[in-house]
Amino acid sequence: MTLHVVLCLILGPGCSSLGSGAFMEHGPFQPGDNGLLVKNGYSWNLESNMLYVESLIGVGFSYSNTSSDYLRWNDTQTAKDNLRFLINWLEEFPNYKDSELFLTGESYAGHYIPQLAALLMEYNKNPNIKPIKLRAIALGNPLLDLDTSVLAGDYLWSYGAISDETLMLRKTVCNDSKYLHEYVHWKLSQECKDVFNRASDEISLRCVAYDDLLLPNCLSSSSAEQFWPKGKHGKIHAMAS
Ligand SMILES: *[C@@H]1O[C@H](CO)[C@@H](O)[C@H](O)[C@H]1NC(C)=O
Ligand SMILES: *[C@@H]1O[C@H](CO)[C@@H](O)[C@H](O)[C@H]1NC(C)=O
Numbered sequence: 293m294t295l296h297v298v299l300c301l302i303l304g305p306g307c308s309s310l311g312s313g314a315f316m317e318h319g320p321f322q323p324g325d326n327g328l329l330v331k332n333g334y335s336w337n338l339e340s341n342m343l344y345v346e347s348l349i350g351v352g353f354s355y356s357n358t359s360s361d362y363l364r365w366n367d368t369q370t371a372k373d374n375l376r377f378l379i380n381w382l383e384e385f386p387n388y389k390d391s392e393l394f395l396t397g398e399s400y401a402g403h404y405i406p407q408l409a410a411l412l413m414e415y416n417k418n419p420n421i422k423p424i425k426l427r428a429i430a431l432g433n434p435l436l437d438l439d440t441s442v443l444a445g446d447y448l449w450s451y452g453a454i455s456d457e458t459l460m461l462r463k464t465v466c467n468d469s470k471y472l473h474e475y476v477h478w479k480l481s482q483e484c485k486d487v488f489n490r491a492s493d494e495i496s497l498r499c500v501a502y503d504d505l506l507l508p509n510c511l512s513s514s515s516a517e518q519f520w521p522k523g524k525h526g527k528i529h530a531m532a533s
């Protein structure tokens with residue numbers, strides 16, 4: 293049986309699939325104490341061949357010797373680069389040409405993966421090539437667009453992380469969608485700043501981490517450790533937040 297191939301693109305422009313995906317999430321090894329690597333019992337490579345791609349140019353180990361390449365990037369170009377990578381990789385490792393391919397990713401990969409999949413399906417229509425066997429795509433907490441994918445107010449409230457009043461402000465004054473639209477255009481309004489500062493104050497007072505509501509954040513490290521899987525993820529989370 294040929295194991296399938298999972299190509300994994302993690303997080304947004306600037307985030308390393310190797311650093312985040314392979315070493316913090318589902319690769320075979322994770323950083324342990326004293327700078328040593330420990331085996332990850334839940335590694336995805338127990339089920340499939342994993343291909344972590346540092347995308348786009350300039351992220352992680354990915355580089356170009358042409359400096360203008362660093363200025364031309366956008367989603368269209370990224371999808372093209374990723375397809376070219378995949379085609380060349382299959383040329384380099386032809387054993388995998390008959391494997392089914394799964395494209396996976398999280399967060400901003402909500403853009404990268406569907407766009408790469410669409411381009412790949414176009415490529416497959418070419419009569420002179422051996423089609424790449426794209427089987428499925430999978431997205432985790434994907435950023436699809438700024439209007440539907442980001443509204444976190446109700447969720448934070450349902451965990452008791454923000455108050456009734458703050459939830460109401462997020463619904464009436466500034467929701468996540470408005471905040472992000474302003475933020476990405478460098479036009480953050482005072483009202484949005486106020487609402488989101490208020491939320492983050494409440495979240496930290498309630499001893500939860502913004503990016504992991506189940507992780508107790510204010511306990512002494514020794515009592516908190518019992519909640520952390522083997523202690524090692526907790527350290528990574530504590531560093532990341
Ligand atoms: C880029 O430049 C470095 C240093 O000169 C060289 O080792 C490397 O092979 C070059 N890479 C490519 C893709 O041309
Ligand atoms: C993306 O970048 C490429 C290469 O620089 C350029 O040809 C293309 O017009 C850009 N696309 C968009 C939507 O900006």
Ligand SMILES: *[C@@H]1O[C@H](CO)[C@@H](O)[C@H](O)[C@H]1NC(C)=O
Nearest residue numbers: 443463465466467468469470
């Ligand atoms: C978020 O806020 C914007 C701007 O006030 C509004 O147009 C939009 O309908 C709101 N979204 C939701 C889901 O409430």
